[in-house]
Ligand SMILES: [Fe+2]
């Protein structure tokens with residue numbers, strides 16, 4: 001996973017990641033840290049394997065590592081994080097060293113997945129965007145959450161039981 005490691009080591013990635021961790025230090029709701037990104041990556045990879053989608057593991061992990069960085073601009077300037085995340089992802093993906101570059105097609109799929117990761121389309125369409133969105137939701141154990149009654153997630157989105 002050389003390209004994912006390069007993404008994680010990237011100076012711009014670390015910059016946004018650090019700010020996001022500082023922004024969420026006192027957050028009572030689910031946080032957006034490496035634990036969340038890896039939960040999403042692993043679940044998305046499982047979903048893609050179950051559906052025989054043939055999406056490269058590195059592409060799934062890259063999308064998961066990048067998908068919530070836009071929260072930095074949501075907290076700071078009120079820009080919806082999926083939208084802000086697209087610009088940040090483009091900036092980081094363009095800054096990766098040549099040997100760790102994603103192809104144009106892969107970058108496009110990653111960016112589309114970030115842009116639409118909150119959209120509950122209900123579509124069975126097999127795409128990186130849909131597995132990322134589904135994995136993002138499945139990653140949260142709402143049934144354990146002490147602040148569930150104050151969470152902004154709609155009731156129908158919450159995982160109230162252990163889901164597979
Ligand atoms: Fe998100």
Ligand SMILES: [Fe+2]
Nearest residue numbers: 036067068136
């Ligand atoms: Fe997320």
